[in-house]
Amino acid sequence: MDIVPGILKGDKRSIARLITLIENQADEARDLLKQLYKFTGNAITLGITGPPGAGKSSIVNFLAKKFRENNKKVGVIAIDPTSPFSGGALLGDRIRMQDLTLDDGIYIRSMGSRGALGGLSRASYDAVKVLDAAGMDYIIIETVGVGQSEVDIIKLADIVALVLIPGMGDEVQAIKAGVMEIADIFVVNKSDMDGADRLITEIQMNLDLNQDKNKVKPPILKTVGTTGEGIADLYKTIIDVQKQLQDSGMLTNKRKTRINQELQELIREIHLKQIISSFETQIRIFTEKALNKEIDPYSAAVYILENAKL
Amino acid sequence: MDIVPGILKGDKRSIARLITLIENQADEARDLLKQLYKFTGNAITLGITGPPGAGKSSIVNFLAKKFRENNKKVGVIAIDPTSPFSGGALLGDRIRMQDLTLDDGIYIRSMGSRGALGGLSRASYDAVKVLDAAGMDYIIIETVGVGQSEVDIIKLADIVALVLIPGMGDEVQAIKAGVMEIADIFVVNKSDMDGADRLITEIQMNLDLNQDKNKVKPPILKTVGTTGEGIADLYKTIIDVQKQLQDSGMLTNKRKTRINQELQELIREIHLKQIISSFETQIRIFTEKALNKEIDPYSAAVYILENAKL
Numbered sequence: 001m002d003i004v005p006g007i008l009k010g011d012k013r014s015i016a017r018l019i020t021l022i023e024n025q026a027d028e029a030r031d032l033l034k035q036l037y038k039f040t041g042n043a044i045t046l047g048i049t050g051p052p053g054a055g056k057s058s059i060v061n062f063l064a065k066k067f068r069e070n071n072k073k074v075g076v077i078a079i080d081p082t083s084p085f086s087g088g089a090l091l092g093d094r095i096r097m098q099d100l101t102l103d104d105g106i107y108i109r110s111m112g113s114r115g116a117l118g119g120l121s122r123a124s125y126d127a128v129k130v131l132d133a134a135g136m137d138y139i140i141i142e143t144v145g146v147g148q149s150e151v152d153i154i155k156l157a158d159i160v161a162l163v164l165i166p167g168m169g170d171e172v173q174a175i176k177a178g179v180m181e182i183a184d185i186f187v188v189n190k191s192d193m194d195g196a197d198r199l200i201t202e203i204q205m206n207l208d209l210n211q212d213k214n215k216v217k218p219p220i221l222k223t224v225g226t227t228g229e230g231i232a233d234l235y236k237t238i239i240d241v242q243k244q245l246q247d248s249g250m251l252t253n254k255r256k257t258r259i260n261q262e263l264q265e266l267i268r269e270i271h272l273k274q275i276i277s278s279f280e281t282q283i284r285i286f287t288e289k290a291l292n293k294e295i296d297p298y299s300a301a302v303y304i305l306e307n308a309k310l
Numbered sequence: 311m312d313i314v315p316g317i318l319k320g321d322k323r324s325i326a327r328l329i330t331l332i333e334n335q336a337d338e339a340r341d342l343l344k345q346l347y348k349f350t351g352n353a354i355t356l357g358i359t360g361p362p363g364a365g366k367s368s369i370v371n372f373l374a375k376k377f378r379e380n381n382k383k384v385g386v387i388a389i390d391p392t393s394p395f396s397g398g399a400l401l402g403d404r405i406r407m408q409d410l411t412l413d414d415g416i417y418i419r420s421m422g423s424r425g426a427l428g429g430l431s432r433a434s435y436d437a438v439k440v441l442d443a444a445g446m447d448y449i450i451i452e453t454v455g456v457g458q459s460e461v462d463i464i465k466l467a468d469i470v471a472l473v474l475i476p477g478m479g480d481e482v483q484a485i486k487a488g489v490m491e492i493a494d495i496f497v498v499n500k501s502d503m504d505g506a507d508r509l510i511t512e513i514q515m516n517l518d519l520n521q522d523k524n525k526v527k528p529p530i531l532k533t534v535g536t537t538g539e540g541i542a543d544l545y546k547t548i549i550d551v552q553k554q555l556q557d558s559g560m561l562t563n564k565r566k567t568r569i570n571q572e573l574q575e576l577i578r579e580i581h582l583k584q585i586i587s588s589f590e591t592q593i594r595i596f597t598e599k600a601l602n603k604e605i606d607p608y609s610a611a612v613y614i615l616e617n618a619k620l
Binding site: 030033034037038040041252255256259260262263264266267268269270271272275276279283284286287288290291293296297298299300301302304305 | 340343344347348350351562565566569570572573574576577578579580581582585586589593594596597598600601603605606607608609610611612614615
């Protein structure tokens with residue numbers, strides 16, 4: 001089957017082939033994505049973020065099943081950290097999800113986190129577009145809880161759910177500025193553990209102090225990722241938040257901002273590939289000068305750029 | 311005390327102030343670094359890398375003490391992952407090192423991992439220069455074992471030590487291509503555990519298979535990070551490797567390559583700041599077009615760049 005018609009029919013093999021081409025930065029991927037672009041924009045993208053060990057994978061697992069029960073097609077992109085050393089835990093999480101992969105209405109893919117866009121790779125952005133064009137109703141993006149990807153998720157997701165667990169001390173205080181603010185939904189997972197209610201109080205207090213008064217206060221939900229308890233509520237809440245975003249025009253605004261940012265990134269990326277080669281001789285000359293301490297590298301870079309009359 | 315003379319005298323407060331200015335990307339940092347540049351190039355930079363949990367911090371701790379016993383001034387830069395969620399373990403590691411901070415011949419600093427240079431931030435590059443100008447004989451850079459910083463360490467370090475531990479399964483096979491190759495020294499830590507000898511055999515076999523025949527085979531050492539066993543040997547090996555690098559001219563070659571790469575990065579970075587603002591109107595127009603599916607973002611970026619006649 002040709003890739004583009006295959007993807008438009010939701011064929012898993014075609015989806016997998018294009019995402020692999022994207023990951024390998026194959027030239028043909030660019031053209032295929034261009035053909036698919038006009039079929040995108042229908043899926044709701046849902047970011048699941050939170051610290052390592054919060055049980056994000058279990059929640060994604062149950063949530064994907066819940067979408068399927070409601071006859072929604074769902075894609076899952078699990079962002080793994082691009083580590084040069086292997087990590088057993090992550091792989092284990094993925095294996096747990098294999099019971100879902102026999103279902104034709106679900107597509108699951110792990111992807112690396114490295115890339116030009118901070119924590120999320122360009123490839124993951126493009127993979128979301130592929131799943132969107134393939135007719136997924138929802139695309140879940142699960143991040144790893146380390147690094148820039150937590151904050152970057154807002155660049156990719158219409159709705160962000162932040163998963164926290166009790167018993168880590170002053171959890172909410174320890175979360176860096178900017179992360180609480182991106183959450184549309186708070187999920188207190190492992191809520192059968194001691195301290196779940198205290199965590200909820202902490203989240204509420206933090207929201208009271210810091211949240212924009214004009215914004216709707218994000219709902220806080222309890223789940224138990226090992227049993228699936230609370231997932232039905234989470235599902236319902238996601239649908240509610242989606243409706244609010246659509247009715248208020250916020251969804252279109254979010255997507256416009258996202259395209260604007262993507263365009264900026266792409267201009268940077270494409271332009272960079274061109275620029276360095278044109279300065280090759282100059283860079284070689286000034287490397288010698290800097291090695292001999294005649295000039296520092298920063299001043300050299302400024303000099304080269306200023307004299308290039310771009 | 312003025313910052314530049316302060317740093318040249320090795321004053322810790324001046325060092326700390328400039329590194330903070332660097333982290334905050336203050337404009338004055340740039341000028342101060344320019345003044346300091348001609349006083350750099352004397353320190354040997356030593357990268358300590360390896361998977362999370364390998365005991366890198368303990369080794370760095372003991373090694374720093376060993377440098378002090380031998381009257382060498384030593385700077386430590388610990389690269390922490392820039393996580394929006396707090397991690398107790400990392401903080402704990404740093405606290406352990408506080409018994410060293412009363413000594414005037416040692417300076418320890420944690421820095422975030424995010425930045426334009428892949429895994430290592432521009433700030434960490436500049437901080438190395440500050441410690442170099444401050445008269446440190448050795449600068450130890452400890453990475454976090456996650457992400458690009460493991461491979462990037464070669465951009466910053468004259469000598470790279472790769473720390474591994476037994477009992478993780480097929481350890482050596484699991485290490486991504488490119489990581490084994492950057493190590494000048496292999497450290498088998500927790501060598502009192504079962505499987506240490508098997509790990510050493512695995513490393514040796516891997517080196518026999520993959521190592522460049524013309525290169526000196528990197529030494530493999532055993533340590534026990536909790537007790538400091540083997541650190542004296544590690545210290546001696548570092549001094550030996552340093553001498554080899556200096557005598558063979560390899561050290562100068564490495565540094566030349568490093569300056570060349572830094573210059574390329576800086577040209578990219580400075581240029582990028584200028585370019586986006588000049589395209590503001592075009593980006594706005596094409597954001598609308600992409601939102602309406604008239605054009606895909608990649609084609610739009612190419613169009614904007616081609617019509618800018620740079």
